Amino acid sequence: MPSELELQISPIVQESLVHNTRTLVNLQSLTASLFGVSAGILGLESYSGFLYYLIFSLITSALFYVVRVAPTSIASEKPPLDTSRYFRGPVEFWTGGLMNGLAGFILTWTLFYGLVSA
């Protein structure tokens, strides 16, 4: 988290921050439902289902980094896996969507589990 002095020196554009965060949250809630569908088809139960969700969410973040963040971020001489060009902190980027998508994941997980193994 940048300090107040750093924010005074290099100010942040709120609209861009909101736009980037909304793009990421939209993607993560969409993909969480998708992971629920596939976890239900695979018939996962209890911890393995949550582990599946965790792994695939991290894969989503990594893929988003590769497709959207990396090309311009590395071109502007940032080190790899640094998202500070578009997001405020690494924690927000890598794990911010976990809680957002969890409800959708469980919804579609239970639905498809019930549909497949009825």
Added chain:
Amino acid sequence: MTILSKTITAFGGILLAHACYSAQEHSALHSLRVATAASLTSSSTVANSLPIDVVIETIVATFIILLGLVLGTRPLRPIQWRVWAGKIEREGEDGFKDNNGEVNKDYMGNPFNFIESRPNFVDIRKQRKEFAEWVRTGGGGQSTR
């Protein structure tokens, strides 16, 4: 870009639907087998595990849809003011287009426009040159008519 992502997502969706149907059929067949086995011999246990091809198809379909969705996301914008304003100055509207090639609705142009449009900042020599050019081409053509 958007056509590509939609095609990939649709293809993954078909694969996922097929995997779902296969899993459902396997489950139905399995419960039927268990019922018949129970009626024939009382001590018969059939393991209910999904066939490996359905598992692979599901995971591959998930990855394909994931790729399509990620490719379909909107381009990000730099959050640091100096990077963002530099991008506007360099690329103008071209840097703020979404996947369909339309300029974003909340694109508001150069944030320093109000400074650069002050009368003190008008480039009068450039305007004179442009006026002379106009007189030589368009304006001159009208006067000879």
